[in-house]
Amino acid sequence: MTFLTFFVDLIHHIQEHWGMLVHSVRDGRIPEIEHIDHVRTYLQVNFRANPQRAEELQNIGPPLTCSAWAQRVWPNLETLVCICSGTFATVMPKARSILGQNVLIQNAGYGCTECIMGRTLNVDDTETFVFETGDVIEFLGISEALVHDNILQAWHLQPGKCYQPVATTEDGLWRYLIDDIIQVTGFDPRSGSPVFKYYGRKNLAIRLPYAAITEAHLISVVRAIDTEDIVKVQEFTAIVDRRELPQTVGFFFETTGDTGRLAKFGRQNAFEALVATNEEHQRAFDTGRLRLPTIRIVRRGTFAEYRLWRAESMKAGIGQIKVPVAMSNEDQQEWITERVVMEL
Incomplete structure (x- = not known):
C-alpha cells in the first residue's frame, strides 16, 4: 500500500520519459535505466514487442496532455486504492484530473505500524x-x-x-x-x-514561544489560500522562518500552475486563516512577536525529488517516504530552500 503522492509522482515520471516508454513498447526492449542491471535479464524475458499498443499510446499522448488520461490508457481501470487523507489530500485534484471522474479513489483505511x-x-x-x-x-x-x-x-x-x-x-x-x-x-x-x-500527528507541530501550530492548523491555512486567484497548491511543507525577526511560519509550496491575480494577498490570507485556528497569533502579531507567514514557491517536481533523495539516503522504498508537514531538520530545510523559484 502506498500514498496518493506516489501515484502522482509515477504519472509525472511517465510524462518525463514518454518517448522512451512508447519506443520500448514498440521494439520490446528494456531501456537503459540506472539501478536495474541486476534484474534486467529477468525483465527482458517477459517483455515483448507490441507495435499496436505503442501506436495506441502514441495517439493518446503523454499523461498531462489531456484530462482523464488514465481511463484512455487503461479502459478497465475502476478503482485506485491508496492512502489519500490528511496531507495527502492536497494532490487529490491533480490525481482526479489524471484519472477522470469515473474512477473511484478509495482510501486504504486507517492504521499504523x-x-x-x-x-x-x-x-x-x-x-x-x-x-x-x-x-x-x-x-x-x-x-x-x-x-x-x-x-x-x-x-x-x-x-x-x-x-x-x-x-x-x-x-x-x-x-x-x-x-x-x-x-x-x-x-x-x-x-x-x-x-x-x-x-x-501530535508530534508534527511548529512550536513558537507563545503557541504550537499543529498539522491540522497548517492544513487549514493551506486550504484557505489554495484557490485559482492566489495559488493552486499541489504539495507543501512548513518551517519556522527565522530569516528576519520576529520569526514566523514559512510555507514551501509546489504548485500546479502560475500564481493568480490575487497572489499578493496570499500572506495576509494565510495569516487570517492562522488566526482562525488560534487567536493568540493575532495578539502575538499586535505585540511584535510574529510577522505575516512567508510563502515560497519551489520548482515543479521538488517534492518528488525529495522523496527520491530521502529514499536513497535512507535505503528505503520510495513509495514509503513522506514529506514532513513541519520540517525541522536543518539539512532538509537547506535542501528545499535551494529549490525556491519565487517568493510571494
Whole structure:
C-alpha cells in the first residue's frame, strides 16, 4: 500500500520519459535505466514487442496532455486504492484530473505500524473512518496525562472531541499510544463503533514561544489560500522562518500552475486563516512577536525529488517516504530552500 503522492509522482515520471516508454513498447526492449542491471535479464524475458499498443499510446499522448488520461490508457481501470487523507489530500485534484471522474479513489483505511484499526465508513468518502479491528482500541484525551485512570473506552467518547488512540494488539498484547489525533464525529448505527476523521500527528507541530501550530492548523491555512486567484497548491511543507525577526511560519509550496491575480494577498490570507485556528497569533502579531507567514514557491517536481533523495539516503522504498508537514531538520530545510523559484 502506498500514498496518493506516489501515484502522482509515477504519472509525472511517465510524462518525463514518454518517448522512451512508447519506443520500448514498440521494439520490446528494456531501456537503459540506472539501478536495474541486476534484474534486467529477468525483465527482458517477459517483455515483448507490441507495435499496436505503442501506436495506441502514441495517439493518446503523454499523461498531462489531456484530462482523464488514465481511463484512455487503461479502459478497465475502476478503482485506485491508496492512502489519500490528511496531507495527502492536497494532490487529490491533480490525481482526479489524471484519472477522470469515473474512477473511484478509495482510501486504504486507517492504521499504523502496530496494527490496522479501521476502514472508511463509505467507499467513496476518503476522509471518514470507523473503527473495525480484532485488536483492542482505547482512547486518551489529547490534554490528559498518560495514566491508566485517564484511558477511555469507545462508549465514553464524545462527538466533536479529539483523542489519541491506544492500541493493544492481539499478538502479544502490547499496548501502544498512537501519535495520531482523531476527531470523533459520531457512531456507526450498524455497529456502534466510533466514526472519526484523521486530525493530524501530535508530534508534527511548529512550536513558537507563545503557541504550537499543529498539522491540522497548517492544513487549514493551506486550504484557505489554495484557490485559482492566489495559488493552486499541489504539495507543501512548513518551517519556522527565522530569516528576519520576529520569526514566523514559512510555507514551501509546489504548485500546479502560475500564481493568480490575487497572489499578493496570499500572506495576509494565510495569516487570517492562522488566526482562525488560534487567536493568540493575532495578539502575538499586535505585540511584535510574529510577522505575516512567508510563502515560497519551489520548482515543479521538488517534492518528488525529495522523496527520491530521502529514499536513497535512507535505503528505503520510495513509495514509503513522506514529506514532513513541519520540517525541522536543518539539512532538509537547506535542501528545499535551494529549490525556491519565487517568493510571494
